[in-house]
Amino acid sequence: MNGSLHSSPNVVDIKLKRGPAGLGFNIVGGVDQQYVVNDSGIYVSKIKEDGAAALDGRLQEGDKILAINGVKLEDRTHKHAVELFRTAGDDVELRVLKKLPHHMNGPTGSQPEHESSVSSLGVLAALAGVAAIFAFIYMRNLRKHL
Structure with a gap:
């Protein structure tokens, strides 16, 4: 395969030998x-x-599978990609873009959790500030009535 297809540290070439159950992935x-x-x-x-x-x-x-046996998979229908896998032979070379956090569904890594905990702390601090103001006003009014 040539190096023009995504030359990145996250791109790897993987050679697989087809087994009795095929390549073993969907x-x-x-x-x-x-x-x-x-x-x-x-x-x-x-x-x-x-x-x-x-x-x-x-x-x-x-x-993300970028190519199979040197054939790029971009702009292919699902059915065409499946056919390329089926007819690839016993020794299959895949060019793969390793999974990146933004490709996953739901929370990814510690960043979103960190952001939500910071947001929660901010809300709690604001509520504590509001409660302190109300307590100050209440105590001040209570002294006036005594």
């Missing part, structure tokens, strides 16, 4: 079935236990 995505918003790429949706991909250990759920 894919999602394509121009007709976007899995990631504004991205028609092909993604690994499931690694099958004891399959070729699981035994190799490098391919992970959420990884």
